[in-house]
Amino acid sequence: MKKILCVGLSLLAWAWISAQEFESAAEAVANMKLGWNLGNTLDSNSGDLENMWIEMWTDRRPVDYETAWGQPVTRPELFKLFKDAGFNAVRVPVTWYPHMEAKFDTELKWNPDADPIGTQIQSDWMKRVREVVDYVIAQDMYCIINIHHDTGAATTHWLVAGEDEYAAQHERFEAVWTQIAEEFKDYGEHLLFEGYNEMLDPYDSWCFASFATQSKYNSTVATSAYNAINSYAQSFVDAVRATGGNNATRNLIVSTYGACSGEGTWNSHLQDPLKQMKLPADDKEGHIIFEIHSYTGLSSGLSSAKSSVNKMMTAVKTNLASKGAPVIFGEWGTDNGEDYDNRRDNMAAFLRHFVEQAKANDFGTFYWMGLSDGAHRSVPEFNQPELVEAIVKGYYGDAGYGAITDVYGEDAEEAEYYDVLGRRHATPVSGLNIVRMTDGSIRKIVKP
Structure with missing residues (x-):
């Protein structure tokens, strides 16, 4: 048109x-410009089968989960703060398992076999997710929602990268995505879906599949994990597309194994998550995005960190982006929570460099947490303004966003x-x- x-x-x-x-997916990534994660909010959960503390000690209202990890209730003004600063996209991580059919009773321990999560999402939780999405969209920003801590290393995860685990869970996974897709099928192109977060093998291996096995690499475990990731990605695309409406051409995001980026040179298998990732089949060509995560260490110095990122982005271009889909860093930052206090200048310089290099390679970036955190979100205000400035200048140049x-x-x-x-x-x-x-x-x- x-x-x-x-x-x-x-x-x-x-x-x-x-x-x-x-x-197209490539146009969307370019138009997102800078992104940020609304972390530790709608993704909050107990995360421990032996200590389901939110379920035990709260009324299990949406607000009880939203604020469980120390963040305030999300307000629309927070996203205006980011929009005015030059950000144009927000990733909203969402954990779903506490808001399905499990009763949890009044016990600290939870046995999912005896009290399964089922397949149906609670309406009050879906309503709150939709409200937060609307806050973002109202600012003319892009919004990504996903399945978050239903994956990962917590004992409460139910999505695991293994062929047997996929066979057992894919129908539930598809049912969850069918419900989410139906809820948002009339939303425009500024809403994107991300199939799953950091999905790990049965051994909870980070960096690459099977790394946590006794031998540090097991080809059988690794092959099963990578096959499962590709199967989940395909199931996600198929489930969303089947709902029709605007979902027929909505841009969809699939992550590598563990959302691993291949950063580093200390093991020959680090590039496997990139190399083994497949582009899902899709009748609507050009509407798939790959996602990876990156947390770089600064302890060896700024120069070393920059070099590591440069090499990583070259490898991502070669081993992932070359498969025919654009790439976003759905999460990125440094690997030490004390960097802002102890290495602030280096941290700011690194963040700017990361954004500059990502932009040069046509990769999208969604900074994880920080910038505005805890009570500062209620004001709202930035509690790490130096980092905001570094990120914004990394994308827009020295003149900043106002130019x-x-x-x-x-x-x-x-x-x-x-x-x-x-x-x-x-x-x-x-x-x-x-x-x-x-x-x-x-x-x-x-x-x-």
């Missing part, structure tokens, strides 16, 4: 037109600028602007 800018077009009508034109560098160029003087009421202006006005470039393309920009 050809975009036509009408002077009297309202913002609501404009959003409707845009929602009908589902962009709107993605619009200004040789055609800037001839571009046409309209406000949300369709009135034309000689230059951008404060707030949202609709810009028609000389080639006829349309862009939306925000001027502080």
Whole structure:
């Protein structure tokens, strides 16, 4: 559909037109610009079969889970803070198993075999997830929702990277995604689904499959794990596409084994998660995104960290992006929570370098947590402003977000600028602007 800018077009009508034109996965990654994770919020859970403390000591309301890990109730203003700073996407991790059919009774211990989670998602939890998604979308930002701590190394996980485990759980996995997809099938292209988070083999191996086995590598375990990851990815795509509506062309995200990025050179199997990942079959070509995670150490110095990232991104380009889908770092940062206090200058320099290199390679970035954390989210305000500045300058350059560098160029003087009421202006006005470039393309920009 050809975009036509009408002077009297309202913002609501404009959003409707845009929602009908589902962009490709590569376009979505480019348009996300900078992303951030709303971590430790809707992903919060007890995570221990021997100590189901949230279930034992709370009323199990959505708010009890949302605030269980120290974060306040999420408010719309938080996302405006990030939008105004230059971020254009938010990943909202969601853990589902506590909000399905298990009763949990009043015991600290939970036996999933005796009290299974079933397949049905509780309506009050789905409602809260939808509310938070709406907060993000209302800021004209991209939003990613996923299945989060249902994977991983916690004893409460039910999604495991193994062929036997896939056979036992894939119907439940598909049922969960069918419900999520049905709930959001009418949402536009700014909403993306991520199939699963950091799924591990039965030994909870990080870095690559079977690393936690006694021999540090077991080809049988590894093969089973990689086969399962590819099977889960295909099941996810098939389940979502089957719901129709806007889900027919929605951009979908699949992660490598453990969301491993292959960073490092200390083991010959580190690249296996990238090499063994397959691009799921999809009738709608160009709507799949690969996801990986990266947490780099700064203890060996800034130069070493930068070198490690440079090598990693080259390998990701060669061993993953080459398969025909764009790549995002769904989580990234440094590997030590004390870096901000003890290595602040190096940390800021590293974050800027990471974003610069990711942008140069056409990779998307979603910073994990930090920036605005705990009570600071309620204000809302940034409690790590130096890191925000570093990330923003890494993407937009020294002038920062206010320069709107993605619009200004040789055609800037001839571009046409309209406000949300369709009135034309000689230059951008404060707030949202609709810009028609000389080639006829349309862009939306925000001027502080």
